Amino acid sequence: MNLFNLAKDKLLNNDVAKKILGNSSWLISDKIFNMILGVFVTAVVARYFGPELYGEFNYALAIVSLFTVLSTLGLEILTVKSIVDKDHEEGTVLCTSFLLRVLGGIILTVVSCIVMWMLEPSDKYLQLIVLIMSSSMVIRSFEVIEYWIQAHQIAKISSLIRIIVSLVTAGLKLLLVYFRGDLILFSLIYTIDITIVSAALVIAYIKYRQEKSRWRFSISYAKEVLSQSWYLVLSGLMVSLYMRIDQVMLGTMMPNKDELGIFSAAVRIAEMWYFVPMAIIVSFRPVIMSKKKSNNDGYIRSIQLLYSIVAWMGIAFGVFILLFSRSIIGILYGPDYIESARILSVSIWAGTFAMLGSARGVWLVTEGLQRYSMAYIAAGCLINVTLNYLLIPSYGGYGAAIATLASQITVAIIAPAFFKPTRISSIMMLRAFNLKSLFLDIKRK
Structure with a gap:
């Protein structure tokens, strides 16, 4: 208890830590709300369409x-870094990033x-669904404003936007079920959601920018950022492949889409906790980048603390899901999806290593080592496709x-250990699973 109180005092008396906690609390609140609402609405929709049609939608979505993922051009981290470093005018960074994303x-x-x-x-039918949903990649270009929000750690803005928009689109989905709409209308709601968020972000930026x-x-900035981002673009492609290729291969290799519908139901539950570590990673990002310049010891401790927090969040959620997987699937999706419970018991652990990989992305960019990510992500992709x-x-x-679990372990820990410049990240990730070190890292923080 004394250790807990010490950690609490350290956090409350540290301005940087309080800013991280404040920013993260908004991100987490937003995602908790969206998770609860999303899981409920998704369950209603999945029950309505059934495994076959739900599988078809997820095939198109995959x-x-x-x-x-590829359409972001790897600009998220680089845009945040450019705004934090102030090497270029904010308007130049945002406009250039926006137009590059539109083209992509x-x-x-x-x-x-x-x-x-x-x-x-x-x-x-499936071709039309893909056309409707893929058009959202152009609309998503306005996400560059979220990069600005991340750089200034004012997550309250985007969180409130997403909470309100989620309520609107959840209502649309329930109306679709009530009036017995089809997959075309469902895919339109997917694009409408992104359109409303984008419009709200523009309004918020105009109102709150200083x-x-x-x-x-x-x-010149476009050339500069693209010269740095092509590693991230290729990495994003490979990440997307090993994250989604399982659904694409299930959709093409199995005689019908039922199995994909059952698999997608499990993945939806397995991914629902990702928002918590991602919120923390986003909040840690500008702090880690700033400490690299001023305090190397604090910089290393911040990275280790981030790894430890992510690892133990994954373990806690994984154990919970493992114990109650059948009950969760039965309550949410019904007997038609009960086979999802067995898939969920494996899929849940892949998320821990996926989130550790996301946390390491901040370190790679800060150190200028993002080129190495291509090699070990390629290894993970190869493992995933083969298995x-x-x-x-x-x-x-x-x-x-x-196959997904094996590929995530490969990308997060095994492959980076083969390269001397990134080997330390594998060691730090293994150390993150030591619960005692987590409390020591908080204490030193």
């Missing part, structure tokens, strides 16, 4: 998601439609879950 979104919308046409040449620098496109190819025919969604 195709779009493959390219949505247009190109990738076309690419995603072509890919779906190649995979399902005779299914015009630096009135003019928005202008800079070719999916071998396991899906015999084990279906359960085999895909095993």
Whole structure:
């Protein structure tokens, strides 16, 4: 108890820690609300459509998601870093990032439609769904304003926006079920959600920005940021592949989409806790980047503390889900999805390593080592595709879950250990699983 009180006093008397906690609390509150609302609404929708149609929607969503990650062009971390470092005017950073994302979104919308046409040449229904949802990649360009919010640690703005928009779109989804709408209308709601969020972000930026620098496109900054981001772009593609390829392969290798619907139900539950570590990672990001310049010891301790917090959050949530997986699936999705419980018992552990990988991304960019991420993410992608190819025919969604877990462990810990500059991150991640070190890190903080 004395150790707990000491840690509490340290946090409350540390201005940086209080800012992180304040920013994280808004991000976490937003995500908790969206998680509760989203899980309930998703369960209603999944029950309404059934495993087959729900699987078809998630098949289309997996195709779009493959390219949505890529459409960010790796600009999120780099844009936040540019705003924090103040090497360029804020308006130049945001305008250039926005226009680059618009161009990337247009190109990738076309690419995603072509890919779906190649995979399902005779299914015009799925092709239309992909077209509707992939158009959101262009609209998502306004997410550059969220980068500005992250850099200034004013998460209250975006959190309130997402809470309100979530209520609106949840209502639309329930109305769709009530009036017995189809997947086309459901895919439209997906795009409407992103459109409303984008419009609200623009309004918030105009109202709350303090630096009135003019928005202008800079070719020199575009070249600079793209020269740094191509590692992140390729990494994003490979991350997207090993995060979504299981759903794509399930949709193409299995005789129908039932198995994918069951698998997607499990993944939805397994991913619902991600918002907590991601909120903390986002809040730690500017602090870690700032400490790199002023306090190297504090910089290392901050990274280790971040790894430890993420690891033990994953363990706590994983044990809870493992104990109650069947009850959770039964209550939310009903007997048609009960096989999801077995898949969930494996999928839940992949999230811990996925979030550790996300936390390491801050360290990689700060150290200028993002080029190494390509190699070990490629290794994870190879492991995932190979194991999916071998396991899906015999084990279906359960085999895909095993493949995902193996690939996440490879990317987070095994592959980085083979490279001397990034080996320390593997060591720090292993140390993060020591509960005693977590309390010591808080104490030193």
